Amino acid sequence: MNSFRQQFFAFTGISGMYLGVVALAFPQWFSRYAVLAIGLAWAIFILSAMITSLKPAKDPQANVQRFLIATTIQMLAAMTFILVARFQLPDHFRGMSIHFMSLFFCFLAIQAYLLVKRVKA
Secondary structure, eight states, X not given: OOHHHHHHHHHHHXXXXXXXXXXXXXXXXXXXXXXXXXXXXXXXXXXXHHHHXXXXXXXXXXXXXXXXXXXXXXXXXXXXXXXHHHHHOTTTHHHHHHHHHHHHHHHHHHHHHHHHHHHHO
């Protein structure tokens, strides 16, 4: 399985499980804004997966450079989302930011693990 497919299935599976856990175990935290935050985190990381695995590079340094570029884009997108949510949806900011950042750090750890796995192979 190629790198993009691994990341796609990992991010989609974790997003689905997260949605299920939040909807079933914590229904008071589940809202359309939570779905928006989860969907946006998923979209940011899928776009980043495209950047890191579009052309498989033979050089490990090229993989690391792509990972750093993708991580920079992810951080800028995350900060932009949090900023927009803070000013446009102040009533739902806390819930959205908790959902978004918890998935963001989980996805970032998975993405780093998959990069190390790919470089070692």
